[in-house]
Each structure stands twice: as C-alpha cells, then as structure tokens.
Amino acid sequence: MNLKKTQKTIKDLILFNSAWKNRSKIKNLSKATIERIKIYRELVRSSFHGMSINIYPYTYKLLSKNWNPLLSDFVEKYPPSSPILNKVVEYLPAYLFTRKDLLKKYPFISELARYEWLEVEIYEREGEMKKNKILSLNPVHEICTFNYAIPEIVEMIENEQPLGTIYKQKANVLIYRDPKDFSVRFFELSASTLAFIELLKSGFSIDMVIYFLANAYQIDEKSYKSFEKEAMKLVSLLEKSRILV
Amino acid sequence: MAKDNAVVTGKTFLKQKSKLPTLGVGLGLRRELYSSILKHKNQIDWLEIAPENYICRGGEIFERLLSAKKHFPIIPHGLNLSIGGTEPFDPMLINNIKELFKIINPPWFSDHLCFNYVEKTYIHDLIPLPYNKSTVNHLVSRIKKAEDIFQVPFLIENPSYYMVIDNEMSEADFISQIVEKADCGLLLDINNVYVNSKNHKYDPVKFLNSIPIDRTVQVHIAGHLNKGKIIIDTHGEAIIRDVYSLFSELMKRCTPKAILLERDFNFPEFSELLSEIEKIRNITKSIKKAA
Numbered sequence: 001m002n003l004k005k006t007q008k009t010i011k012d013l014i015l016f017n018s019a020w021k022n023r024s025k026i027k028n029l030s031k032a033t034i035e036r037i038k039i040y041r042e043l044v045r046s047s048f049h050g051m052s053i054n055i056y057p058y059t060y061k062l063l064s065k066n067w068n069p070l071l072s073d074f075v076e077k078y079p080p081s082s083p084i085l086n087k088v089v090e091y092l093p094a095y096l097f098t099r100k101d102l103l104k105k106y107p108f109i110s111e112l113a114r115y116e117w118l119e120v121e122i123y124e125r126e127g128e129m130k131k132n133k134i135l136s137l138n139p140v141h142e143i144c145t146f147n148y149a150i151p152e153i154v155e156m157i158e159n160e161q162p163l164g165t166i167y168k169q170k171a172n173v174l175i176y177r178d179p180k181d182f183s184v185r186f187f188e189l190s191a192s193t194l195a196f197i198e199l200l201k202s203g204f205s206i207d208m209v210i211y212f213l214a215n216a217y218q219i220d221e222k223s224y225k226s227f228e229k230e231a232m233k234l235v236s237l238l239e240k241s242r243i244l245v
Numbered sequence: 246m247a248k249d250n251a252v253v254t255g256k257t258f259l260k261q262k263s264k265l266p267t268l269g270v271g272l273g274l275r276r277e278l279y280s281s282i283l284k285h286k287n288q289i290d291w292l293e294i295a296p297e298n299y300i301c302r303g304g305e306i307f308e309r310l311l312s313a314k315k316h317f318p319i320i321p322h323g324l325n326l327s328i329g330g331t332e333p334f335d336p337m338l339i340n341n342i343k344e345l346f347k348i349i350n351p352p353w354f355s356d357h358l359c360f361n362y363v364e365k366t367y368i369h370d371l372i373p374l375p376y377n378k379s380t381v382n383h384l385v386s387r388i389k390k391a392e393d394i395f396q397v398p399f400l401i402e403n404p405s406y407y408m409v410i411d412n413e414m415s416e417a418d419f420i421s422q423i424v425e426k427a428d429c430g431l432l433l434d435i436n437n438v439y440v441n442s443k444n445h446k447y448d449p450v451k452f453l454n455s456i457p458i459d460r461t462v463q464v465h466i467a468g469h470l471n472k473g474k475i476i477i478d479t480h481g482e483a484i485i486r487d488v489y490s491l492f493s494e495l496m497k498r499c500t501p502k503a504i505l506l507e508r509d510f511n512f513p514e515f516s517e518l519l520s521e522i523e524k525i526r527n528i529t530k531s532i533k534k535a536a
Binding site: 001003004006007008010011014015029030032033036037039040043044047048079080081082083084085088123124125126127140177182 | 297298300301302303304305306307308324325330331335337338360362363364365366367368369370372374375377379380383407408409410411475477
C-alpha cells in the first residue's frame with residue numbers, strides 16, 4: 001500500500017464531491033472503506049456548515065436554500081489551506097464574486113460576505129493596544145469602501161425587510177476593535193471623516209490634519225476657528241467611540 | 246549502544262515521565278466556560294488548549310490565554326499536526342506553535358494518531374491510518390521529528406475511528422509498537438477506547454491490558470453520541486456509567502499525570518461539569534487508596 005497515494009485518495013473523497021461522484025473507479029481502497037468515508041464526509045461538512053453560518057449569518061440568510069452545495073463547490077475551488085478552522089471560509093467573499101448567477105440576484109452578495117468576514121478578522125487580529133502619549137488612530141481597524149450600502153442592507157436583513165432592488169451606493173465603513181471590551185464595531189464614514197482618518201493614518205497630527213482639510217475645503221481665515229471647533233467635535237466623537245485612543 | 250538499549254527498553258521516556266509534574270483534573274479552556282472556570286478555579290487543576298485555536302490570534306482570545314496562564318498550568322493538545330501524514334509538517338503551524346510554547350511553557354505536547362494534512366490541504370478531522378509495519382515505522386520517524394522540533398515530550402492519542410484501512414494488525418498492537426519504538430508517551434482517551442470497542446467489537450479491558458499503559462501521561466474522558474448503528478466521539482454529552490467504569494479499570498493499571506474532562510460544546514450548567522470533575526477525582530482517590 002502506498003501511504004501517500006492512499007491519503008490523497010481519502011482526502012479527495014472526503015472534501016471533494018467531484019471525487020466522491022467517481023468513487024466507483026477507485027482501486028486503492030476497498031468498497032467497505034469507501035462506504036465508511038461517508039461518515040467523515042458528514043462530520044467535516046457538519047463542522048464546515050456550523051462554522052460558516054456562524055461567520056456569515058446574513059449571507060446565509062439570503063442563500064440558505066442552496067448553502068450546502070455552495071459550500072461544497074467553494075471547498076472544491078478553495079481547499080482548506082490553513083490549520084485554523086475558521087479560515088476554511090476566509091475566501092468565501094472572493095468565491096461569491098465569481099458566481100455570476102448569485103450576483104445577478106444579489107449584486108452586493110460578495111461585499112456583504114466581506115463585511116461579515118472582516119468582523120471575524122478584526123476580532124482575532126494580532127496587534128495589541130499600546131498606551132499612546134498622544135491621541136492616535138486605533139491600530140486594529142480596517143477602512144473599507146463598498147459599492148453598495150452594506151450597513152443598510154445588513155439592517156434590512158436583520159429586520160427581515162424585503163430588499164427590493166438594491167442600487168449601487170458607495171459606503172465607506174471603518175471596522176475596528178474596541179479595546180475596552182474587544183468587540184468589533186462598524187462606523188460609517190462621511191467623505192470628510194474618511195479624509196480626516198486617512199490623513200491621520202499617514203502620520204499627521206490632529207492639528208496638521210485640521211489645517212490640511214481647511215486648506216482643501218478652502219476655509220478662509222475668518223471661518224477657520226469655527227471649522228476647527230467642528231473638527232474637534234469630530235475628534236471628540238472618534239475618541240468616545242475609541243476609534244482614536 | 247546505550248542509546249539503542251534505552252530505546253529498546255523504553256527507559257528514557259519512563260524516566261522522563263517520572264519527572265513530569267502531576268497536575269490533577271482539568272478542563273478545556275473554552276470561551277463559553279472561562280468566566281465560570283475563574284469563579285471555580287480552586288476546583289480545577291489545569292486547562293487544556295488546542296494550539297490551533299490560539300495561534301495567530303490577538304484581542305480577546307490572546308488576552309484569555311494570558312489570563313488563564315496566570316491561574317493555571319496550560320497543556321497544549323494539537324488537532325492538525327498530522328503526525329501520520331506523508332507531507333512535511335506545515336512550517337506555518339510549527340513556527341506558530343513554537344511561539345505559543347514560549348508563552349505557555351508546557352511540560353508536554355500531544356496530538357492524535359491520525360493524518361489530516363495532504364497536498365497542503367487540511368481535512369479538519371482525524372483520519373485513521375492503516376495498521377501495518379510500514380506505517381509504524383513512518384510514525385516512529387515522525388514522532389522523533391516532532392520531539393526534535395518542539396523539545397518537549399510528545400504524547401500520541403488513540404483517536405476514535407470509523408473506518409478500517411487495510412489493517413494487518415490490531416489497534417492495540419499498532420499503538421504498542423509505535424509508542425515503544427518511538428519511546429514516546431500516551432494520551433489515553435478512555436472514551437475513544439469505549440467508542441472504538443463498540444464500533445469495532447472488541448473487549449476494551451483486554452485493549453487496556455494489551456498496550457504499554459505505563460506510558461500514559463494524560464487521560465481524556467468525555468461523552469459521546471450513540472446513534473444506534475454507530476457511536477460518534479462528540480465531546481458534547483455527559484460521561485456515561487460504562488465509560489466511568491472503564492476509567493476505573495484504567496486507573497487501576499496506571500498513574501497518569503493529568504486527567505482531562507473533555508467537553509467542547511453543548512455545555513450544561515457549570516455545576517454539572519464540576520460534579521463530573523469531582524467524580525473523576527473521587528474515582529482516582531479511591532483507587533489510589535485501595536492500592
């Protein structure tokens with residue numbers, strides 16, 4: 001018996017429906033063994049199913065009717081390459097982007113899945129908070145630009161509202177981990193708040209950011225003080241939300 | 246010559262075992278249980294983790310590990326090392342486990358006698374091996390490699406298995422030959438002995454008498470799901486009386502350093518888990534006393 005070949009055959013039969021469909025052609029395993037592989041197929045599928053609907057509850061709500069075949073096809077195209085279980089479904093958003101049939105019905109589906117995956121990723125991301133001497137951007141965050149109003153879509157799914165026709169509508173979202181309780185929070189960004197945060201990210205101080213934005217918006221000297229006051233209100237809000245720490 | 250002799254007689258590992266710490270009865274470190282574990286830390290001796298659940302993680306997961314380390318010895322029990330696999334060990338997994346060990350400083354490390362990593366793909370379950378001479382030799386070499394990499398005593402767990410792949414020897418012979426030739430330790434999962442004995446129709450006490458039981462460093466005891474035609478090792482149910490009886494038989498035959506109540510999901514009230522821990526402790530004490 002060739003151990004390497006045997007293990008490859010078993011792996012293919014467990015993970016891939018395409019291999020399972022052609023199991024009658026297999027010569028290096030007995031029929032009895034192949035029958036028993038069914039148990040492992042069920043165990044693995046059950047584990048992947050439970051984990052995937054935990055990570056993608058909103059995507060699952062929309063695609064639940066065909067979730068299992070979708071997941072099987074996904075695993076075939078993106079075989080699990082990480083020893084970390086939840087990373088089995090890390091590339092589901094990328095996979096959904098290739099599914100023209102699903103995108104026709106739900107053009108936002110890949111972005112919705114990405115939004116959900118980012119919650120897990122940010123929750124688990126390495127990189128701990130250090131005590132800052134000056135107010136700085138929370139290091140555990142991701143800024144995402146979506147072509148669809150994903151936060152609104154999530155709310156509609158949560159409230160079981162009919163989605164109707166969803167049109168493209170850009171949404172900028174900051175996803176970050178709250179250092180107080182480790183929860184993941186979502187903060188929709190206006191164009192000016194996005195610009196503010198991007199400048200902070202580039203390493204400028206709050207004062208410099210306010211100065212640059214005032215220039216960009218052509219705020220004259222007379223209005224500068226009130227612009228600065230408004231900007232500091234934003235800083236206060238970001239600090240309260242622990243986006244600035 | 247002396248080294249060969251030690252491997253043949255197995256004296257090196259048994260000497261090692263005598264120096265390992267005696268930990269008592271422990272529980273798995275699960276997010277859902279952690280606050281209760283802390284409230285009752287005087288009733289729990291140690292905690293087990295799957296390294297795969299803690300590597301490459303920050304935030305609450307990492308903080309929980311650091312907090313747990315302050316109060317308990319932490320023992321790692323792997324899921325995906327694929328000790329029976331033919332691929333080289335995954336360097337990403339190895340390197341991250343080694344980093345984790347710098348934090349938890351474990352006295353030993355264990356994984357399952359199975360394979361689950363093939364062509365850089367993880368199956369995420371414990372797949373059995375064919376019980377034959379060449380697989381024994383392959384396992385011996387892999388276990389020695391693992392010990393070289395991790396620099397702590399390595400234990401092999403007897404997994405539950407639901408299929409047989411061209412076996413030329415019994416499960417007991419297979420395990421015995423591997424642990425003796427590799428001169429390594431055993432993590433004896435007594436629920437798996439029960440489950441396998443029912444699924445594959447053998448006498449579980451005879452099984453215990455047929456393996457080098459003195460190499461048992463750690464014991465797992467858990468519940469299972471009886472589906473009628475087959476029993477599945479789920480770790481999601483209470484321990485049944487027959488498994489407790491088998492555990493008593495095991496404890497008459499060996500002195501492990503640590504016993505784990507293995508409960509991974511479907512958690513009852515925490516007081517029920519504490520009762521199971523107490524029962525395990527009482528069985529251990531009464532057998533010690535009788536001896």
